[in-house]
Structure formats: C-alpha cells, structure tokens
Amino acid sequence: MREDSLRKILYVEDDADIRKIVSMSLEMVGNYVVTACASCAEALQVVDEFQPDLLLLDVMMPDMDGPATLRALRKRKSAEDAPAVFITAKVQAGDIAKYRRLGACDVIVKPFDPMVLPDRIGQIWQQFRSSGYDVAG
Amino acid sequence: MTSPDDIVAAELARLSAEFVAQLPAQVRAVEDEVAAWLDRPEDPKRFEIVSHRVHQLKGSGSTFGCPGISRAARLLEQRIGTYRRQTDAGKPPAGEDVESAVAGLQNEVVRARNQSWGPEESG
Numbered sequence: 001m002r003e004d005s006l007r008k009i010l011y012v013e014d015d016a017d018i019r020k021i022v023s024m025s026l027e028m029v030g031n032y033v034v035t036a037c038a039s040c041a042e043a044l045q046v047v048d049e050f051q052p053d054l055l056l057l058d059v060m061m062p063d064m065d066g067p068a069t070l071r072a073l074r075k076r077k078s079a080e081d082a083p084a085v086f087i088t089a090k091v092q093a094g095d096i097a098k099y100r101r102l103g104a105c106d107v108i109v110k111p112f113d114p115m116v117l118p119d120r121i122g123q124i125w126q127q128f129r130s131s132g133y134d135v136a137g
Numbered sequence: 138m139t140s141p142d143d144i145v146a147a148e149l150a151r152l153s154a155e156f157v158a159q160l161p162a163q164v165r166a167v168e169d170e171v172a173a174w175l176d177r178p179e180d181p182k183r184f185e186i187v188s189h190r191v192h193q194l195k196g197s198g199s200t201f202g203c204p205g206i207s208r209a210a211r212l213l214e215q216r217i218g219t220y221r222r223q224t225d226a227g228k229p230p231a232g233e234d235v236e237s238a239v240a241g242l243q244n245e246v247v248r249a250r251n252q253s254w255g256p257e258e259s260g
C-alpha cells in the first residue's frame with residue numbers, strides 16, 4: 001500500500017534540458033524527491049532501490065517509449081502499484097483515453113509551465129488517492 | 138534570500154537562452170534528417186530519427202519561451218505524417234509540403250533569435 005503523501009517521483013525523459021528543469025522544479029518548488037532517468041534502461045536500474053510513489057514518463061522516447069517503459073516498470077515489485085503519469089506533446093482526439101487504457105492515471109500535455117508542474121502533480125496524486133484508481137488501467 | 142521559485146525561474150531563463158542559441162544547429166539537423174528521410178522514405182529508422190527530433194522541438198519550444206518553434210514543429214510533424222501515409226498508400230506524396238514546413242521552421246528560428254537578442258541589438 002502506498003503512503004498517503006507523495007514523496008518520491010521516478011521521472012523518465014530523454015530530453016536533457018526538459019529533464020533538468022522539471023527535476024529542479026519538482027525538487028525545489030514541490031519538495032519532492034526525484035530520480036530522473038534518460039531512458040527505460042536507466043529507470044530499470046534504479047527503480048528497485050528508489051521505490052517510487054509515482055512514475056512520470058515522457059511518451060515519445062527513442063528505443064522504448066513511455067508505454068513500453070511503463071510495461072517494463074510494472075513488472076518490478078517496486079513499481080507495480082505506483083500511479084503513472086504520461087507527459088506528451090502528441091495529443092489528438094482519443095489520445096488521453098488511449099493512454100489511460102495503457103495504464104496512465106493522468107496525462108500532462110507539453111508544453112507546460114515547469115513552475116506550476118509540482119501543483120499539477122500534487123493534484124493528480126490527490127485525485128489518485130481519493131479515487132482509488134486501478135493502476136492496471 | 139533567494140526563493141526556490143526564483144532559483145528555478147533563473148535556471149529556466151538560462152536553459153531558454155541556451156535553447157535559442159542551439160536552435161540553428163537543431164534546425165540544420167532537422168533539415169539534414171528530413172533530406173535523408175525523403176531520399177529513402179521507406180526506411181523506418183530515418184523516419185523515426187526525424188520524427189523524434191521534430192517532436193522534441195515541438196515539446197520544448199514553448200517550454201523554453203519559443204511558441205513559434207512549437208507551432209512550426211507541429212506543422213512539420215503533421216506534414217511528415219501525411220507524407221508517410223501517402224507513401225504507404227502508394228499515392229504520390231507531397232514532398233514540397235514537407236520542405237515548406239522545414240522553411241517555416243527556419244523562419245521561426247530567425248524570429249526566436251531576433252526576439253531573444255532584440256534588446257541587446259537595440260541597446
């Protein structure tokens with residue numbers, strides 16, 4: 001069972017600049033503990049030790065995209081019940097429903113304001129906690 | 138005392154300036170990758186490379202203060218997708234549409250750099 005408060009976020013994003021500003025914002029403005037990874041492979045290396053409360057995944061990444069990364073992380077005990085949030089610049093009609101079917105509890109659309117991202121993540125966490133969303137999608 | 142918000146805002150400003158400075162090289166890479174893909178549109182790896190870079194520009198442009206770059210990258214992404222669907226369907230694809238979208242992206246680079254450097258130039 002997850003903690004009531006959100007503390008640890010595992011963030012996977014291949015764009016180094018976006019990764020840096022999002023990590024800074026989540027850590028310094030949101031006071032979250034963030035482990036940022038550039039790829040699914042990196043995330044799989046750290047996830048068991050980190051024990052994330054929430055997964056924040058870019059959708060479009062080379063090699064393994066966000067949904068494939070989520071599938072891989074879900075196989076680990078340490079991430080099997082962590083809610084997942086996708087970040088994507090590719091949102092057309094039906095995309096958000098598709099991402100939810102793939103196991104996301106919410107979707108954040110790029111571009112976003114890094115300064116307000118911590119609040120958005122906090123809201124998603126509260127909704128997740130109050131709704132009892134099934135992470136299996 | 139500097140607040141966390143101020144520190145993050147300062148870093149965002151620094152990364153935005155860096156993003157704008159790197160835009161010409163980024164868009165030259167897009168041009169090269171589009172040309173390589175149009176040369177062999179059946180090559181999925183080339184499609185993947187160009188799609189990924191254009192998608193990144195679309196996502197990061199507005200985050201780093203260049204909404205025009207995001208708009209131009211979005212148009213290019215759409216036209217690349219249309220070209221691919223036409224090719225897959227055996228229809229004559231509109232390569233010039235892709236090329237004009239690349240030109241639009243180049244124009245936005247000029248605009249972004251002028252906006253970024255405007256105060257220094259006028260001063």
